[in-house]
Amino acid sequence: MTSPFPKYHFAEYPHQFRTRYPNKPLLRYYSRQSEKWVKLNGEQVANRCLAAAKGLAYLQLKKGDRVAIYSPNTVQGLCTELGIFMMRGVSVPLYATSTPDQVAFVVEDAEVETMFVGGQFQYNNAYEVQQRCPMLRRLIIIDPAVVLAEGDTTSMYYDEFIRRGDSVTYENKANVTSSEALATDLAVIIYTSGTSGQSKGVMLHHSNFIEQVYAHQLKYPFISPRDISMCFLPLNHIFEKAWTYLCLSMGVSIAILSDPKKILDALPMVRPTMMSNVPRFWEKVYMGVQDKINQAPTPIRGVMRHAIRIGERYFFDYINVGKKAPLHLSMLFSIYDHTLFAKVRKTIGLQRGRFFPTAGAAISPEIYRFLRSINVPMVVGYGLSETTATVSSCPLVGFDLNSIGTVMPALQVKIDPETSEILIKGPTVASGYYHNDAANAEAFTEDGFFRTGDAGRLEGDTLYFTERIKDLFKTANGKYIAPQMLEGMLTIDPIIEQVAIIGDGYKFVSALIYPNWEVLRREARQRGIDTSVSDEALAENHELHRLMTTHIEQALSSVAQYEKVKRFVLLTEPFSMEKGELTNTLKIRRKVINEHFAKEIASMYEE
Template sequence: MAYYHLGEMIHHQAEKYKGRTALKYLSSEGKWMQMSWEELSGKIMQTARAMAELQIEPEENVGIYSQNMAKYLITDFAAYANRAVMVPMYATASPSQVEYIVNDAKIRVLFVGEQFQYNNAYKVQQECPVLEKIIVLDRNVVLKPEDKSSIYFDDFIATGDNSESLALVNARLRHLHGGDLATIIYTSGTTGEPKGVMLTHDNYVQAFIIHDARLNQISDKDLSMCFLPLTHIFEKAWTYYCLHRGITVAVNRDPTKIQETLRQIRPTLMSNVPRFWEKVYDGIQQKIEKSSGILKWLFEDSVRAGRKHNLLYKNQGKRPPIGNTLKFFLYRQTIFFLIKRVVGIDKGNFFPVAGAPLSDKINEFMQSIDVHLIYGYGLSETTATVSCFPDTGFTIGTVGKVMPEVEVKIGPDNEILVKGRTVMKGYYNEPAETAAVFTEDGFFRTGDAGRLTDNNEIVLTDRIKDLYKTSNGKYIAPQMIETRMSEDRYIDQIAVIGDERKFVSALIVPNYELLKQYALEHQLPCETNEELVGNKAVHDYLFGRIELLQAQFTSYEKIKKITLLPQPFTLESGELTNTLKLRRKIILQHYADEIGKMYEE
């Protein structure tokens, strides 16, 4: 298979696929539109010429602050054609977060998505002289009356329609180099200011090479849903990989409408975080629990048959018994099909999952009902994937086998160390941080603790910085406990407490809707969330469920006390990162009183 610099990749694909569909996207009227490879190539070149006309130079940092759109991808590849560097920002980022990145990366030109991003960007522009130009992707955005410098994307791309800009872009295309910086992706900043991860075109191309070697069940007949933010390395690298493979990409613009979008598009592929599959699992479990008699038995029997067929035989490279094969075929055409049809994944090939720990129970259940999850592990600094499940021969309880041409070893404190051509160039403007994160022999320190199996699979234990040490000297892995507790459908969010404490406790955001149903059935007061979570009977019911979940924990790992919260952890409060990870330091500050009460004698 041929491999190309990102600046030329789409144009080579256009020569191969011509009028075939490259992208699907929603119009402003809510209708799904198609863009061919030839059309995509043409729009990228038109945008690249406009960038050249705006005097965007090679190696210049260009910002994009938007939700997923077709124009987002066009902007990315147009910048690469000019050898410029793309700096993505989360669509949910606050003005202060945008300002930090704009100043750090010296961003002169910023592409923005909708009204929210434009309003914030314009505010930043008033206080940040380095930001000169805002280009608005969505034509429906209302510009400020006093704003005389911003321009709509459609008007912007018309500015490059001249021979000089065309010649300049063509010249730059002839000087593309794999060592060119492609992106600077700022980390979520769970433990301080975000750092800009520098990834080159060689990093991305190497990611393509190792995925081609691992994912032999993929083809250009697939259809991938682009759902996670393109700011996130997982989605960015995956979407680029799909385009490299000639796969049609459907761009989901509004994350809150993903269930509707899935049923409309019915993709064969979609990268996602465990949270999505936790919600799917909870929904299916509710349906099973509400069933009765023969229907409930059929549900449970189908899962048993699917587990035997997919995990005990097929995954082990063995032929299932004829009886199990026939039963599995029957359930796949009926129960499994109906479950997947409701979600919109009935045409699924496989679904990459990463970004946070996935419960073994949920992973096994989804594999059993014939939803093939490819669970993996990676970081921004490693151009996403370090390890992932192969098509068969994977082991539940691991995050998959180390990728081809990637070297992993376990360092002091069980830290996972990684070396390979997908590892970043370094942190932008942070030479000391860059030096500190590499070992003397060139391995990247991931900050994650784990171990390697005899089959070169990675078993994650926890983030080293997140490990708690109780006042009794015992080490606690909070993510492991949180992942186990999240299997319960009554628990929506959980933050485990225990550092320098006598025992483990937890702040819990319950599933208010389900908990209110329980309260109503038992005639308990629940008019408000405060009334609901303050009820002792409700508290005791949920704690009883927790006791069952932690039956296999050691005594010092077990949660001894819980506090139910009347409101969830949110991005706006600073308690979650843009990738929905807990900001433990902020949570400890915000809920200091509630935590203190759990440790009163």
């Protein structure tokens, strides 16, 4: 029997673009000059990938050589990576926000000689690293507006890199090498951001990606060349990288956004049908809608809440369980779907949405329920860099709201009976960490299962996530606390922007809270609290603390008494990546938080 989808090596993708989609828009990017989205068809994208491969042939790239890409999302970066694969090189992607020390670690660990840099920020950092890491021989600069450092004689601009490779000799070299590429070749080394400890280089081979793409093609065959996907998560993150290559394999048009902060401006212009995303985006959508509802006049507020209840009944009581909804319920839902719900989706730019996979952190079932109730087709999944992204994912219908989906084809998943750790084995699991035998020894069981570090349970082929095992802590009273769960429940409330749960070794649970000061000030004024003072003064206000306590109690109403937040401190500055308090994927670094806020934490436990 013929496979429904051919298993193409990434080195073959440019040729497939040229033969299958020569005139179809395959990539698009925003031009600052024309202030418009520019489209590139399959032929043009293939030419750009080949040009990059030819440039790498000029640089005499050999099989297995590591090439770093330190840049925001760009067409050049994506085409360069495909060029690296054509030349059987290894891509080493870095977050565009990485510091010089982080860049230096990767350069030395992966033995990088060539690095592609995006803009001035990346160039400045990389050039600094080059001065202390002689191994880094050259920088290739994507943005032509970058100003070179005085004395820089080794860097070249991307256009020059392309021109230097423009010869028949290098084209032949690229085509021959591409045809020799094997599934066993190492494709990428992705350095984990890590919530603790030093970063580790996850080795993913082409076979890992080939199997992962194929598994998704089988599970989500409705994805088609008619779709448009917004690429705004960093392409160096395994979720966006694997999703982008899946989309390219199925002829989806991809809009590449270089500045993720402009996502809300870009969505109404692109109007994507699909987009991979993280829970934080949907949390902000939920909070924005809830804030609008709370501010609306009473009659309108009643209508909006009634509409959401109707959407919830229609989808969860009928559609999601395979039942036909009663006529009157279907008609009511249709009315709301074409009016109120459509207005919400259009405001965000998701009116054409068909499929929005979401992963990277836990998402509240309440937010998940809300989005599906207003007909936003978001689905939840779970994965890691070490599993080439997806381990499990939900279907569009027929899912358990509290689960993280059904296990992907070809994967074996089991639960450690003693620790409840999720263990994984299969063709999408990484071979190990680059140059790190100690980490490799810890990462796998004796029978070859990868240790995820996550606790969960498995019912049939449906997987449930509990907590990061290393995040679980025990209070002085011996009670185990799952901080991520509590933080997720609290940040559902529009008044809470960020929160870090504290309590490891203490008598009770406390919290560091960075509120949405705009919403908090508005509620404070309604309560008669003087808001003309600074945030610092307001954060100490007794009445404001009473107001915040009400919100905390409501958010945690369903948890056990020992899990409730007893005391808290209001912060006037958010946790940030720049201060090392958040990873590049916006996860809390608890050790750093505990160090930076030692005084505030101590104050919450004073007798």
